[in-house]
Amino acid sequence: MAAAGSPPAIAAVPDEAAAAATGLAHVQRTGYQGFGSFHSGNVEDMIADPSWEPPANPCERVADVAALAAAAAAPFGAAMRPHFLIDFAAWTFLNHGAFGGVLACAHREAEAWRVRCEAQPLAFLDRELFPQLVRVMRELAGVLRCAPQDLALLPNATTGLNTVIQSLRGRVGPGDALFSLDIGYGSVKKMLQVVAQQTGAQHVEMAVQWPVSSPAELVSQVAAALPPGARFAVFDAVTSNTAVVLPLAELVTLCQGRGVEVLIDGAHALGQLPVGLEALGADYFVGNCHKWLCAPRGSAFLHVPRGHQAHVHPLIVSHGHGSGFVSEFIWDGCRDYAPLLGISAALRAWQAVGWAEVRRYQRALLADARGALCSAWGTGTLVPLSMCGAMALVELPAGCLAAARAAAGSADPCSAAGPAAGGAAATGAAPVATATSADAKYVQDCLHFGHAIECPVKCVAGRLYVRISAHVYNELSDYRRLAAAVCAIGDVEQQSDQEKAQQQQQQE
Ligand SMILES: Cc1ncc(COP(=O)(O)O)c(C=O)c1O
Incomplete structure (x- = not known):
């Protein structure tokens, strides 16, 4: 008997009643369907086929999300605090921007996944995990307004930013410039410096001239500073130290019009700004789920439109290598995938709240x-x-x-x-x-x-x-x-x- 609040255990066969009637009739000799020796279907098919039925979510925290939505009927503020784990009794917390703060329902859902994994690690990791991750990718794609097969789930924005910037190796060289702003994220500057050293390209950093009183002013500063050899530029959706929302649509149009690929560091975007990835049309977009979306820590995404997928590969090579974009990114070795599965609860929570x-x-x-x-x-x-x-x-x-x-x-x-x-x-x-x-x-x-x-x-x-x-x-x-x-x-x-x-x- 499962303890109250614990997730349902994984059944020995998917439909015990049917199995009892038919013995092993449901076991067919299909061979491996996907990459490696995983016992789940092919993730490229699952993600691309609109008729594919995602599995139900056995860990769904229906009551928690309903309680949050009910609390949201009152004015926000103190009424929302019981739905976060932050210690508001001890702290005045005005720094959500640094590392976020998880929603209780998302934290509990991830915990439920963890327990479910440990109850039968093979059934979970080998058979159940991939279809569940594909379900989450589809849900996230709906909110980001993009195709799910152009998404990869990652542990953090840093991994996504490194993935794209490292993909420049072999594509840029001496005479090429990699452009960024001095108000960009500190570690991104280091990533650009590393790839510049590796390739012979030059990192060009524009110092923003303050004061800036309109988005158009920033765009014209960039238009003037973008060097002729620029091949690649990075802009933040919201800058970290200076908290400025950058005019992304205008910057993407400007750069692409000059043949410059654009990576958007959207670590702060989802949950703070409206996001429409296909309409934006950036070449690459990285976002965090564990920041303003309040999903469990260790959840982020990378968006790479199909035209760029041939040259973007995960930093970690694993079983999915060579089997397609989704296969390459969905598994990077045995680890805790619960935070990624917990994204689903955060999406449902904000959907319910509005x-x-x-x-x-x-x-x-x-x-x-x-x-x-x-x-x-x-x-x-x-x-x-x-x-x-x-x-x-x-x-x-x-x-x-x-x-x-x-x-x-x-x-x-x-x-x-x-x-x-x-x-x-x-x-x-x-x-x-x-x-x-x-x-x-x-x-x-x-x-x-x-x-x-x-x-x-x-x-x-x-x-x-x-x-x-x-x-x-x-x-x-x-x-x-x-x-x-x-x-x-x-x-x-x-x-x-x-x-x-x-x-x-x-x-x-
Ligand atoms: C603009 C920006 N980019 C990237 C990151 C890195 O995010 P993470 O530590 O989740 O990888 C942050 C974190 O605060 C950020 O503010």
């Missing part, structure tokens, strides 16, 4: 939070709200830098000249010293250790900013707590309503 409602809440909360922080600190933001998704950079008051410098034992924090650039379009603040990442770390540590607030602090063009995230479990009181903590760290008095009104007038 994708559009989630994005609307994130955006409205972000707008309110930005407003509250700017007003409390008398500062501004890195870019306008129209260039944000569910994250934003808000400049810290000068007192934070002073506190960081005092902690370093250095003298006058306001003696240095202000930075040439710096965005902060609306600050009107006096010039401050040029901040460094050590100052940023100091303030982030103060928030973490002194106030139990998890919120990253970034240094951009010599200025300090918090990067706030807004997900369905956040509410305005979280950001008010952040506002007060920053004022305490920087020894800043929160502005009175009169001062705020005056500043507002000056800015208008």
Whole structure:
């Protein structure tokens, strides 16, 4: 008898009643259908055949998803917290953007898969896993609006980014340029440097000129900087350190019009922005499921349209090699595939809650939070709200830098000249010293250790900013707590309503 809440065990034969009647009649001498010696069908057929019936999901957490959908009938915020595993009693959590935070229903579904695997490892890994992964790929393709046979499930975005960038070996060489922005993800820069060294191509990194007040400005900076020899470019859907939503459609059109292949690093896209991969038409798109989708940790995807599949191969060669794109990626050795199967629960959860409602809440909360922080600190933001998704950079008051410098034992924090650039379009603040990442770390540590607030602090063009995230479990009181903590760290008095009104007038 299965314990309450545990997944159903795998039956000895798929349909015990039928087997009892027919003996082994259901056992046919088909030979191996797919790659290697797996006892499941051919995944290339399963994924491509629209009449293929996916197996039922024996681990489906129907009640958990229904409870989440019911909670979503109330305003989001605190009502959503029981459906996440984050310790909200202990922490004010404003950093969903870093590593995400799993939905409880998705975590439990993945756990159920793990238990099911261990109950009969052969039946699970050898026979059941592939059809179940194909089912998940089809579900995910529906949300990403692409063909499922152009998708690969991976443990993280880093693997997908390496897969595409390493595929440049043999396709680029001396005289070719690999283009990226200085606001791109740090490890991607290293991936490009490695492949440049391996091939003789050159990595060209464009420094974004701040302030940037519109997507069109960014596109024209790229248009001017793209070198004639560019063959490949990487852009983030949402940049990590600066939380800027890049104008992907325009960048893809620009680059492809000049014969440049485009890889989109969409680590932050799914669950934060609407995603339509076929309509976007990028050459390669990598996304995380364990970030804004809140799927179990260790879940991501790579989209490679068929025209590029001949040159994109997994970093790990295994049994599926040479048997087609899906076969090559679906198995990279015996490991825990439960996080990938758990993507399904996260997709069903957001479907039940409403994708559009989630994005609307994130955006409205972000707008309110930005407003509250700017007003409390008398500062501004890195870019306008129209260039944000569910994250934003808000400049810290000068007192934070002073506190960081005092902690370093250095003298006058306001003696240095202000930075040439710096965005902060609306600050009107006096010039401050040029901040460094050590100052940023100091303030982030103060928030973490002194106030139990998890919120990253970034240094951009010599200025300090918090990067706030807004997900369905956040509410305005979280950001008010952040506002007060920053004022305490920087020894800043929160502005009175009169001062705020005056500043507002000056800015208008
Ligand atoms: C823009 C961007 N790309 C790639 C990654 C890497 O994601 P992962 O660590 O899941 O591989 C991140 C992680 O934060 C990111 O922000």
